[in-house]
Structure formats: C-alpha cells, structure tokens
Amino acid sequence: MEIDSSILAIASRLLHRYALCDSCLGRQFATLGYRLTNRERGRSIKIVLLMDAEASEDIETIRVLSSMGMLPEASASLQRRKIAPPEPQVCFICGGVSDKLKDIASRIVDAVSSYEFYSFVLGINIPGWISEREDMVRSISNSMYCESLKSEFSRELGKLLSSILGVRFDPVRPDINIVVDPFSLSIDASPTPLYLAGRFRKLKSELPIRSRMCRACMGRGCDLCRSLGAEEVSVEHILRRISIELYECESVKLHIPLNDGRDRVVLGSGRIFVLEIRKPRRRSINLDIFKERLDSISEGLIDVDNLSYVDRGFIRRMKTILEPESYILLLKPLESTSVSPKVVEYFRNLEGLKIKQKYPGFKVRVKSISKVSVEVRQDGLVELKFTSSEPLHTKSFIEGGRDTKPTVTDITGVSWMLVETIVYVGDVSYA
Ligand SMILES: [Zn+2]
Numbered sequence: 001m002e003i004d005s006s007i008l009a010i011a012s013r014l015l016h017r018y019a020l021c022d023s024c025l026g027r028q029f030a031t032l033g034y035r036l037t038n039r040e041r042g043r044s045i046k047i048v049l050l051m052d053a054e055a056s057e058d059i060e061t062i063r064v065l066s067s068m069g070m071l072p073e074a075s076a077s078l079q080r081r082k083i084a085p086p087e088p089q090v091c092f093i094c095g096g097v098s099d100k101l102k103d104i105a106s107r108i109v110d111a112v113s114s115y116e117f118y119s120f121v122l123g124i125n126i127p128g129w130i131s132e133r134e135d136m137v138r139s140i141s142n143s144m145y146c147e148s149l150k151s152e153f154s155r156e157l158g159k160l161l162s163s164i165l166g167v168r169f170d171p172v173r174p175d176i177n178i179v180v181d182p183f184s185l186s187i188d189a190s191p192t193p194l195y196l197a198g199r200f201r202k203l204k205s206e207l208p209i210r211s212r213m214c215r216a217c218m219g220r221g222c223d224l225c226r227s228l229g230a231e232e233v234s235v236e237h238i239l240r241r242i243s244i245e246l247y248e249c250e251s252v253k254l255h256i257p258l259n260d261g262r263d264r265v266v267l268g269s270g271r272i273f274v275l276e277i278r279k280p281r282r283r284s285i286n287l288d289i290f291k292e293r294l295d296s297i298s299e300g301l302i303d304v305d306n307l308s309y310v311d312r313g314f315i316r317r318m319k320t321i322l323e324p325e326s327y328i329l330l331l332k333p334l335e336s337t338s339v340s341p342k343v344v345e346y347f348r349n350l351e352g353l354k355i356k357q358k359y360p361g362f363k364v365r366v367k368s369i370s371k372v373s374v375e376v377r378q379d380g381l382v383e384l385k386f387t388s389s390e391p392l393h394t395k396s397f398i399e400g401g402r403d404t405k406p407t408v409t410d411i412t413g414v415s416w417m418l419v420e421t422i423v424y425v426g427d428v429s430y431a
Pocket residue numbers: 020021022023024025091092093094095096097098
C-alpha cells in the first residue's frame with residue numbers, strides 16, 4: 001500500500017504542474033508492472049487518481065485530470081456534475097507524438113521501401129528541447145523507476161517495424177541502419193555494406209587493376225569517357241559495373257592483398273579479392289548470376305571464381321595470406337643481342353635460391369625459388385619459368401629494386417629488361 005500511495009502522490013504532483021499523456025506519465029514508473037506498456041501504466045494511475053478524487057469529492061483534482069491528464073473519464077465525471085470540463089492540454093514532454101508511433105512507423109516503412117533488408121537497427125534522435133523537458137519532469141517525479149523517451153520510442157517503433165516488415169532487430173550485424181527523429185519526422189536509411197569475396201584472373205596484359213572514375217561525369221558515363229564512367233577499363237571498373245547493376249549500390253571498393261601491375265597476366269587460381277559494396281538496394285543476389293553477367297560484359301579481360309559473401313574481418317585476414325606463385329617471365333638482354341650458353345647455365349643457379357626482397361610491404365621477406373626452367377626463344381628472348389614460395393615482385397627480381405638480393409642480373413652477370421610476366425597464383429603447375 002505504501003508504494004501505491006507514493007506512486008499516486010508523485011503522479012498527482014506531476015499532473016498539477018505538467019500536462020502529461022498516458023505514455024509520458026507511465027514512463028516515470030516504467031520498471032514497475034511487468035508486461036504493462038507505459039501507456040497502460042499512465043492510464044491506470046490516472047484512473048485510480050480519478051476514483052480517489054471522486055470518493056473525496058475533490059473537484060479540483062478531477063479538473064486537473066481532465067485538462068492536464070487529458071483523461072476523457074475525468075471530463076465525463078465533470079459533465080455529470082454539470083461542470084463544464086476544461087480544454088484538454090497537450091503533453092508537455094512529447095506534444096502528443098507518443099500517440100502517433102504507428103503513423104511514424106508507416107512513414108519509416110515508406111522511406112525504406114526501396115531497400116532489400118532482413119535485419120535492422122533503429123536509432124532515435126530526440127531534439128534537445130524535448131530532453132530538457134523530460135529532465136524537468138523527472139526532477140519533479142524523482143522517480144527511480146523511470147525510462148527515457150528515447151528508449152521507449154526506439155523499442156516501440158522497433159517492434160512496429162519488425163511486425164509490419166517481417167524483419168528482425170539485429171544490433172550487431174544489421175542490413176540497414178535507420179535513424180529517425182520522431183518530432184521532425186526526418187528519416188535516414190543507410191544500408192550496411194555487403195562484402196563479396198572471390199578470385200579474379202586477369203587474362204590480358206595492358207589491363208590495369210584500378211582506374212580512376214571519370215571526373216567529368218563522376219562515374220555516370222559521358223561523351224568524354226565514352227560512357228565508361230572511368231578513365232579506362234580496369235579490373236575494378238568491370239567489377240564495379242556489375243555490382244552497381246546487380247546490387248543497385250552507391251559505390252564499390254575493391255580490396256586486394258597485392259596490386260599486380262597492368263602488364264601482368266594473372267592466372268592459376270586467381271588473385272583473391274573482396275568487393276565492398278556500399279549502400280546496396282539489393283542484397284540477395286545469386287552469385288551464379290554475378291558470374292554470368294561478368295562473363296557477358298568482361299570481353300575476355302577477366303573472369304571470377306569462388307564467389308562468396310564474407311564479413312568485414314575477411315579483408316584483414318585475406319591480406320595475411322601469402323600463397324606460392326609460379327611465373328613465366330620473358331627477358332630481353334640489355335647489352336647484347338644473343339644469349340650465350342654460359343649465361344643459360346647461370347640461370348640454373350636460381351634453383352633452390354633464397355631471395356630477400358621488401359615485398360609485399362616494407363619489411364624484408366625471404367622467398368625460396370624452385371622448379372626453374374629456362375629457354376632461349378627464336379626471337380632471342382629468354383623464357384624463364386619458376387615457382388616462388390610467396391609472391392615476388394618480378395620486375396625488381398629481374399631489374400633490381402625493393403632491396404632485392406640477389407637479382408637475376410647478379411646471378412647471370414647480364415642486365416635484363418622484363419618484357420612480360422604471367423603469374424600463376426597458388427602452387428599451380430605452369431607446364
Ligand atoms: Zn507525452
């Protein structure tokens with residue numbers, strides 16, 4: 001009985017000072033009464049206050065309940081006594097927004113209707129002046145059972161969205177972030193990125209991995225870029241084009257552990273990559289369709305395999321994977337036109353050699369060379385095949401750079417120019 005009376009005393013004190021709707025009054029006692037809504041709490045308290053006031057013929061309190069409490073039964077009680085009920089006030093805290101959550105939810109549903117998503121988080125922005133009013137009321141109620149307006153709105157709107165859309169609330173890995181200000185009705189929807197991993201093979205040389213977006217049209221395609229949207233065709237450009245078409249995304253970022261030069265051909269199991277697909281409107285794209293679309297527009301420049309959706313952490317893990325690679329290099333002697341048999345013999349000394357090189361990254365790494373074979377072609381170029389225990393910067397290996405020790409020049413005593421590189425990623429036999 002003591003707690004009851006203190007709740008009623010607090011509620012009565014509040015309503016004599018501030019107009020409060022059922023929800024905003026009930027929220028002062030939100031942790032009491034398991035499974036009740038704040039609206040039910042507030043209304044129940046107002047009804048008990050009314051019954052109490054009727055029992056003691058406390059007309060003043062009935063009047064307060066009718067105006068500040070907006071309680072229709074209190075107005076009816078006054079009318080029965082032939083007293084004109086006062087104008088119901090507007091809630092001091094929420095201005096009546098607590099009663100409009102269903103409308104707000106359907107506005108959110110409209111705002112996100114163009115996005116495909118199965119899970120969401122909902123952020124609520126409450127204007128500062130509302131929070132200030134909330135604090136003023138709380139300083140009178142001094143209630144230890146209080147909940148904030150923000151937390152009630154986020155829970156109730158979240159429940160409404162879940163049930164209207166059949167999507168689940170997921171604070172850890174949501175498909176979409178929704179932020180709403182229930183007072184200004186501004187709604188911001190931002191889908192979280194999708195991460196698509198796979199391997200690409202770069203089938204042609206003279207194809208860069210990346211190319212800048214066309215500055216004239218910012219990727220939309222114009223006369224200057226021949227509707228490409230980029231300065232030139234690249235691996236990134238092809239992957240971006242497919243992603244924008246299928247996922248209706250805003251932008252795409254290509255993550256790769258190693259940046260192969262434009263002259264390289266990359267075969268074998270292909271270079272591992274992750275596409276970060278930003279702000280996608282579509283999420284559940286069948287990856288066979290991705291591959292099909294890519295094959296149909298890539299004109300034999302690249303192909304992809306092993307496609308799968310991954311989490312963001314995979315980008316970091318991917319960069320620590322250093323796979324063995326095999327190479328076919330074409331070398332041109334810089335000083336003479338013919339390659340002597342003695343020089344060919346020197347090449348065989350590469351077998352089993354340990355090469356130090358600052359690549360990938362800036363630390364010296366040691367790579368073991370194996371499966372060496374060498375052939376002087378009709379045109380006088382040397383075709384050198386070998387496997388390295390991890391990725392090798394081939395240009396530096398041949399011509400020097402990246403503190404490579406020893407280089408092919410050191411081993412053969414001849415200066416070379418690297419004409420062509422074919423990379424086979426993975427321990428793939430090139431034979
Ligand atoms: Zn209110």
